Amino acid sequence: xxxxxxxxxxxxxxxxxxxxxxxxxxxxxxxxxxxxxxxxxxxxxxxxxxxxxxxxxxxxxxxxxxxxxxxxxxxxxxxxxxxxxxxxxxxxxxxxxxxxxxxxxxxxxxxxxxxxxxxxxxxxxxxxxxxxxxxxxxxxxxxxxxxxxxxxxxxxxxxxxxxxxxxxxxxxxxxxxxxxxxxxxxxxxxxxxxxxxxxxxxxxxxxxxxxxxxxxxxxxxxxxxxxxxxxxxxxxxxxxxxxxxxxxxxxxxxxxxxxxxxxxxxxxxxxxxxxxxxxxxxxxxxxxxxxxxxxxxxxxxxxxxxxxxxxxxxxxxxxxxxxxxxxxxxxxxxxxxxxxxxxxxxxxxxxxxxxxxxxxxxxxxxxxxxxxxxxxxxxxxxxxxxxxxxxxxxxxxxxxxxxxxxxxxxxxxxxxxxxxxxxxxxxxxxxxxxxxxxxxxxxxxxxxxxx
Amino acid sequence: xxxxxxxxxxxxxxxxxxxxxxxxxxxxxxxxxxxxxxxxxxxxxxxxxxxxxxxxxxxxxxxxxxxxxxxxxxxxxxxxxxxxxxxxxxxxxxxxxxxxxxxxxxxxxxxxxxxxxxxxxxxxxxxxxxxxxxxxxxxxxxxxxxxxxxxxxxxxxxxxxxxxxxxxxxxxxxxxxxxxxxxxxxxxxxxxxxxxxxxxxxxxxxxxxxxxxxxxxxxxxxxxxxxxxxxxxxxxxxxxxxxxxxxxxxxxxxxxxxxxxxxxxxxxxxxxxxxxxxxxxxxxxxxxxxxxxxxxxxxxxxxxxxxxxxxxxxxxxxxxxxxxxxxxxxxxxxxxxxxxxxxxxxxxxxxxxxxxxxxxxxxxxxxxxxxxxxxxxxxxxxxxxxxxxxxxxxxxxxxxxxxxxxxxxxxxxxxxxxxxxxxxxxxxxxxxxxxxxxxxxxxxxxxxxxxxxxxxxxxxxxxxxx
Numbered sequence: 001x002x003x004x005x006x007x008x009x010x011x012x013x014x015x016x017x018x019x020x021x022x023x024x025x026x027x028x029x030x031x032x033x034x035x036x037x038x039x040x041x042x043x044x045x046x047x048x049x050x051x052x053x054x055x056x057x058x059x060x061x062x063x064x065x066x067x068x069x070x071x072x073x074x075x076x077x078x079x080x081x082x083x084x085x086x087x088x089x090x091x092x093x094x095x096x097x098x099x100x101x102x103x104x105x106x107x108x109x110x111x112x113x114x115x116x117x118x119x120x121x122x123x124x125x126x127x128x129x130x131x132x133x134x135x136x137x138x139x140x141x142x143x144x145x146x147x148x149x150x151x152x153x154x155x156x157x158x159x160x161x162x163x164x165x166x167x168x169x170x171x172x173x174x175x176x177x178x179x180x181x182x183x184x185x186x187x188x189x190x191x192x193x194x195x196x197x198x199x200x201x202x203x204x205x206x207x208x209x210x211x212x213x214x215x216x217x218x219x220x221x222x223x224x225x226x227x228x229x230x231x232x233x234x235x236x237x238x239x240x241x242x243x244x245x246x247x248x249x250x251x252x253x254x255x256x257x258x259x260x261x262x263x264x265x266x267x268x269x270x271x272x273x274x275x276x277x278x279x280x281x282x283x284x285x286x287x288x289x290x291x292x293x294x295x296x297x298x299x300x301x302x303x304x305x306x307x308x309x310x311x312x313x314x315x316x317x318x319x320x321x322x323x324x325x326x327x328x329x330x331x332x333x334x335x336x337x338x339x340x341x342x343x344x345x346x347x348x349x350x351x352x353x354x355x356x357x358x359x360x361x362x363x364x365x366x367x368x369x370x371x372x373x374x375x376x377x378x379x380x381x382x383x384x385x386x387x388x389x390x391x392x393x394x395x396x397x398x399x400x401x402x403x404x405x406x407x408x409x410x411x412x413x414x415x416x417x418x419x420x421x422x423x424x425x426x427x428x429x430x431x432x433x434x435x436x437x438x439x440x441x442x443x444x445x446x447x448x449x450x451x
Numbered sequence: 452x453x454x455x456x457x458x459x460x461x462x463x464x465x466x467x468x469x470x471x472x473x474x475x476x477x478x479x480x481x482x483x484x485x486x487x488x489x490x491x492x493x494x495x496x497x498x499x500x501x502x503x504x505x506x507x508x509x510x511x512x513x514x515x516x517x518x519x520x521x522x523x524x525x526x527x528x529x530x531x532x533x534x535x536x537x538x539x540x541x542x543x544x545x546x547x548x549x550x551x552x553x554x555x556x557x558x559x560x561x562x563x564x565x566x567x568x569x570x571x572x573x574x575x576x577x578x579x580x581x582x583x584x585x586x587x588x589x590x591x592x593x594x595x596x597x598x599x600x601x602x603x604x605x606x607x608x609x610x611x612x613x614x615x616x617x618x619x620x621x622x623x624x625x626x627x628x629x630x631x632x633x634x635x636x637x638x639x640x641x642x643x644x645x646x647x648x649x650x651x652x653x654x655x656x657x658x659x660x661x662x663x664x665x666x667x668x669x670x671x672x673x674x675x676x677x678x679x680x681x682x683x684x685x686x687x688x689x690x691x692x693x694x695x696x697x698x699x700x701x702x703x704x705x706x707x708x709x710x711x712x713x714x715x716x717x718x719x720x721x722x723x724x725x726x727x728x729x730x731x732x733x734x735x736x737x738x739x740x741x742x743x744x745x746x747x748x749x750x751x752x753x754x755x756x757x758x759x760x761x762x763x764x765x766x767x768x769x770x771x772x773x774x775x776x777x778x779x780x781x782x783x784x785x786x787x788x789x790x791x792x793x794x795x796x797x798x799x800x801x802x803x804x805x806x807x808x809x810x811x812x813x814x815x816x817x818x819x820x821x822x823x824x825x826x827x828x829x830x831x832x833x834x835x836x837x838x839x840x841x842x843x844x845x846x847x848x849x850x851x852x853x854x855x856x857x858x859x860x861x862x863x864x865x866x867x868x869x870x871x872x873x874x875x876x877x878x879x880x881x882x883x884x885x886x887x888x889x890x891x892x893x894x895x896x897x898x899x900x901x902x903x904x905x906x907x908x909x910x911x912x913x914x915x916x917x
Contacts, residue, residue, distance in 0.1 A: 036516070036713075042795060044520040045537045050505075071505035072524035080504060088500035091573045095496055123540070148715040148836065183715060183836050190717070192836045226911075229683045259493065260596060261632065263639075339487075339503050379830040379843025380863035380913065384632060384639050389680075389862035389913040391832070391841035408839050410865050410913025412682065447915040449682040449865070 004160035005170045007073060011053065011082065012162045019086070022100045022163040024052040024296070025073065026338060031123070033152040035130035041149075043127070049073045050338035054100070055085040062096035064089050069338045097323040101297035102165045106331065108293045108300040109284035113173040117201025118154045126152050129178060129207060136211035137182050137195075143219050145190070146183040153177050154202065161298035169298035175289060176202045177433065178210050184218035191224060191405075193217025198289050198433045217372060221393060224405035227450040233368030233423060234411050234446040235361060235397060238430035238438030240371050241351070245436035248415065249281065249346030251383045252306050254321035254332070256344075263386040263416055264312060272312045273419035278352035279307040281316055281332070288348035289433050296333035296342040304330045306346075318344040349436035354425035358440040361424045363400035365442055370395045370402055371411065386415040409450040413443070421445045457482045457619075458508070460554055462528045463611045466510065467552040470535035471613055474542040475512035475519075477777075478535070478552075479612040481750065482508045482526065483792040485604060488568055492580035492599040500573060509792040510534040513774065514542045522793045555615040560747035563740070564623035564651030568605040571652045576601055579655055583629050583664040590668035593675060595639075596632035597668075601625075603652065610752035618752040624649050624743070624897060626886070627660075629667040635675030642670030643827075643845065647886035647897070649745040670827070670846050677858040680847065680914025686822035687864065687910045688815055688850060692883035693828045695900025697907075698733055699803050699889070700831035700840040701868040702726070706735075706760050707786070707798040708775035710835045717838035717869055718766060726766045727872035730808050730905075733761040735770055737785055737801035743886035744802040744899035751787035751796050758784045760803075761872075772798045790894040800889060804901035808878025812904035815877045817853040823912055824848045824855045825864075830887070838868035841913075863913040871907060879904040 008023040015021045027049035034042040052069040066088030070077035092098075134150035154176040161169045179196040195213030197206045236244060256262040264272065273279075283292045283301035292301045297319055305313045317325065318333035321344045334345035356364070375391040382388075389412035396403040413421070426440030463480050470478035487503040507524040508531055519541030521534040580599045587597045602625070609619040626647040633640050644666040648654045689697060702718065710716035718726065727733075737746040737755025746755040751773045759767050771779075772787030775798055788799035816824065824847060831842030841863045849857045884901035 039515075040517045040541060042518045042520065043541050044522075044795065045540070046520075046522045046793065048522070048524065048793065050524075065499055067499050067501040069501070069503045071503075071507065074524075077504060077506070081502075084502035088502060088573070091490075091497060091500045091577055093496040093498075146714055146836075148713055190836050192834055260639075339501070341499060341501070375832045375834070375839075376830070376841030376843060376863040376865075379828075379832070379841065379845075380861070382641060382861050384641050385861070386638070387861040389843075389915075391839070391863055391865045391913070393839075407837065408865055408867055408911065410682075410841070410863055410911065412680075412862055412913050412915045447682050449911055449913045451684060451911070 002170065004158055005162060005168065008160045008162035011078060012164055014082065015164045018058055020056040020100055020164045022054040024159065024161050024335065024338065026050055026157065026159040028155055028157040030155045031126060031153065033127050033130040035134045035150045038131060038135065040127055051078060051081060052338040053081050053085045054341065055089050056100055057089050059094045062094045063098050064092040064094055065098055066092060067341055071338065098320055099323060100163050100165050101167055101299050101319045101329060103167060104299060104328065106300040106302055111284065111286050111291060111293050113200065113291055114156060115174050115201035117203050118156050118174040118176055121202045126202060129202060129205065133178050133180050133207045133211055136207065137180055137214055140211060140215040141219055143184045143186055143222065144182050144215060145185040148181040148183060150180045151178065167298035169294040171293045174200050176200065176205055178205050178207055180210055180214045182214040182218040184222055186222045188223040191218050191221035193221060221405045221407065224393065224407040226408045227396065227406045227448065229450050230448050231445060232448065233365045233442055233444050234371055235365055235368055235440060235442045236371045238428060238440060239432060240374050241441040242432050242434060242436040242438030243374055243377060245349045245351060246434060247381055247383060249349045249435060252315050252346060254315040254317035254325060254344040257315050258321045258324040261384050263384065267312050270312050271310045273307055273310040274422045275310045276354055276425050277307055277310050277419060277422050280305055280350050280352065281346040281348055282350065283348040285348060287431050288437065289431065290348050290435055292347060295331045296335035299329055299331040302331045304332065316344050316346050318342050346435055351425055351439060353427040353429055353439060355427060356424060357428050358426055361426055361440050361442055362397055362402065364424065365397055366400050368397045369406065369448055370397050388413050388415050388418065409448060412447045412449065418443050457484055457607065457609045458526055462531065464552045464554055466531040466535050467611065467613050468550045469532050470510055470512050470539050471550040472548055473539045474548065475514050475539055477513040477613055479511050479610065480508055480531065481792055482609040483606065485606040486568055487602065487604045489602045490576050490580060492584055494596060495584055497577055497580065505791065507792045508534060510538040511795060512538045512542060517541045518795065520795050552613055553615065554611055554617040558618045560620040562621040562623040565653045566651035567623040568603040579660060583660050586661050586664035587629055587631050587668040590665055591672045593633040593635055593672045594631050594668050595634045598630045600628050608750065610750065616752045618748055620747050622649065623651050625652055625654050627655055627663065629663045631667045631671040633671035633675050637675060640671050640674035640677065642667040645886055647743045648741050649743060650741050673858050677860045679916040680859040680862040681912050681916050682914045684909045684911050686819050687907045688819055688822060688824045689905050690826045691812065691879065691881040691904045692885045692901060693825060694905060695804055695885055695902045696828050696831050696842055696887060698805055698902065699800060699900050700833040700842055701866065701871050703800050703803050704833050705835045705838065705868055706769045708769045708771045709798045711769050712775055712778060716835045721766050722768065724766055725764050726869060727761050727764040728875045729764045730875050730878045731761050731764050731872055732806040733803065734759050734806065735800050735803045739802045742802045742884060742899040743897045744800065746801060749785045749787045750789045751783065753783045753785045753787060755801060756785040770798050770800065772796055788896050790896060794894050797891060797894065799891065799896050800898050802884065802899035802901065804884065805878065807880040807882050807903045810877045810879045812879045812881055815879055815904055815906050816850060816855060819850045819853060819906065822850040823859065824850050833868065840868055841865045865911045865913055871910060874908040875905060876908045877906040
């Protein structure tokens with residue numbers, strides 16, 4: 001890991017004149033296994049490394065930044081990236097708010113995010129996990145007619161950031177996942193369900209649960225019908241709630257807010273959600289698979305309260321958006337790999353747990369629709385206007401119980417309305433891969449479009 | 452540099468031989484050297500110019516139904532041999548056999564781009580961004596924000612395999628897009644227009660820039676007056692160009708042979724059967740030069756093809772990559788694509804389009820008493836096993852009494868592929884295509900979709916209004 005920092009530092013030392021350099025170096029080892037019909041269908045093993053360089057040059061009324069990246073750490077690639085980044089500077093617009101992070105004294109959380117199990121577990125054992133997972137799903141229920149894919153994957157990723165402003169950060173993380181998609185069938189046709197389990201190493205994976213989830217979701221969708229259109233309560237299961245929280249988190253990004261591209265802009269202090277809705281972004285909570293010690297600019301990650309009992313408390317910022325907003329970075333810079341420049345992003349969202357579990361919430365809701373999967377989130381949700389319309393599969397809720405399965409139906413509202421229409425927040429927190437944990441969430445007055 | 456010079460022939464031959472030394476049946480080396488450049492303008496600020504370079508190789512080894520794959524950024528013989536060794540771990544039974552590989556004659560394809568990445572001055576690119584911004588803002592005072600993006604890529608690829616294939620290609624793509632935000636009494640609305648082609652910077656003519664900028668601005672302004680979309684089933688007229696994504700989702704993914712062979716598609720076992728209305732003749736065609744999904748050869752070295760998938764409503768064939776075709780003892784249809792050297796190829800679409808029909812757009816609208824007119828679609832998603840799909844409408848209007856009237860707020864439409872294909876009840880002849888990015892199993896590839904104005908007799912609109 002110190003090797004990556006040494007590379008970053010050696011490039012930073014090449015800064016000349018009045019330029020500033022920020023160098024991000026990453027490397028990773030990945031394994032992916034896909035099992036099919038008891039055999040390995042695909043096995044991928046790979047190592048990768050890359051570098052992202054930003055060059056900043058001060059000018060009379062601000063500064064300019066140029067960037068470049070390379071998918072390799074060889075000297076020639078690094079030289080070319082540095083040359084290109086320098087060449088790109090002159091074409092950027094002078095900007096008084098642009099700038100690199102400076103060390104802010106916030107201590108880094110002491111987190112261990114790597115589990116050696118990823119590297120010490122043999123390839124054969126990893127392969128066995130995928131094959132067993134498939135076998136388990138196929139054997140669980142006679143109505144399972146196919147397992148489209150049963151996958152195991154893991155990674156160890158390392159990164160280092162150094163800059164001429166004194167940033168020095170290194171971090172590493174490991175992860176292991178299994179996922180499976182089952183196809184169930186009966187006289188009414190096919191339905192699918194998927195299951196997953198995540199951990200930092202293979203020994204943390206629960207393949208029984210992943211298999212059972214896939215089987216239960218696929219089989220209970222059998223005979224699903226397209227329901228009549230209605231308006232009522234939608235109860236989102238933990239996975240779909242996590243997706244909703246990630247969308248809301250996108251609108252809480254300072255980078256979107258300072259550009260006026262969020263429906264939350266200019267609403268600090270307002271009641272944007274019901275009292276029971278408190279949303280936190282806390283990458284220092286190691287229960288999040290996305291937990292991190294440093295952000296994408298090398299500042300310590302920290303706990304940020306975003307919505308407190310329904311009141312909009314704050315946004316997450318990187319250095320640039322914070323300067324534009326007249327505040328400080330919240331340690332929330334994220335980069336989309338070596339090719340991405342930092343921007344503010346939620347990383348580890350969690351909704352304060354409520355008092356009820358899912359069964360209790362269903363009982364209190366009485367009648368409505370239970371949402372088990374979402375489709376078309378990228379095409380039907382607009383975080384600027386707040387328009388929300390997604391395809392779902394799930395089950396009707398009748399007399400407080402899950403009833404008949406439904407498909408080919410959409411639920412719609414606006415994000416603004418949904419936050420104010422939340423009726424229940426579950427206590428059933430489920431830690432999931434991605435930027436948000438999930439739990440059961442009930443939202444009233446949703447339009448369901450069916451036949 | 453010529454793509455075939457990425458790695459020497461004799462080095463590739465030795466790497467392929469090594470990949471098969473443990474008993475594999477087929478080995479392939481895919482080498483890629485990709486340069487990209489992007490520029491973005493946000494609120495008249497050029498936020499950044501970014502340049503990137505990605506270079507490396509992926510080696511795969513096939514043994515029976517098993518594929519081993521490894522990739523490396525190290526293009527030295529040593530680096531490639533290490534990847535070959537890693538990919539060959541799936542061939543466990545083999546033990547140190549000696550294999551000789553002799554590649555065939557090199558076949559090299561070239562790009563026809565007139566102004567590929569690197570040939571246009573960076574200052575000229577900034578001018579284009581600013582011009583789009585000017586035009587968008589001058590469209591109306593409601594426009595409060597304009598974002599303009601430009602992305603260019605130059606991708607040299609080399610495919611060599613143990614069957615002797617030794618081919619290279621140079622793919623140049625340019626993408627430009629304008630996004631606007633308009634502010635009105637009811638909040639903010641957005642407009643978006645892309646221009647993209649498998650060509651160079653020359654696609655950004657004054658007209659193309661003006662059309663994108665005006666279109667994006669006008670769309671955002673129009674939507675300020677939008678009212679909630681209806682909830683429930685209605686006839687839907689899709690404007691020419693915008694609706695190709697319908698076929699991409701409603702049946703395109705379901706016609707990919709990997710899903711077919713796993714019987715994970717509603718279209719498995721339906722070849723030769725009627726699956727759509729008579730008006731539907733659907734083609735996947737990688738040979739449409741310059742289109743966003745154009746390829747001279749696919750990422751397995753197979754020349755792109757024009758493949759009729761559905762003819763007058765009858766399913767004629769699926770799309771195939773090397774492995775799925777090999778399993779069926781037939782040839783690939785040129786649909787083996789991958790995002791980069793770090794990915795395995797899969798069956799993917801190229802340019803997927805519906806052939807023209809006998810009607811006119813005016814007649815189709817006039818003959819729709821009540822329905823929805825979709826001027827622009829966003830993305831979509833499908834479950835190939837059930838056929839259920841969604842796609843977003845980013846610009847849509849009510850049709851009342853055969854006339855396009857009120858703009859509608861964004862929402863998804865939802866349907867079932869096999870059912871919706873039967874409901875195509877009118878197709879016009881104003882064909883055009885739209886560029887898009889298709890995601891499958893985490894891999895993104897550029898695709899084109901196309902169709903003329905057409906009508907579906909009924910689709911579920913996922914809005915909120917009664």
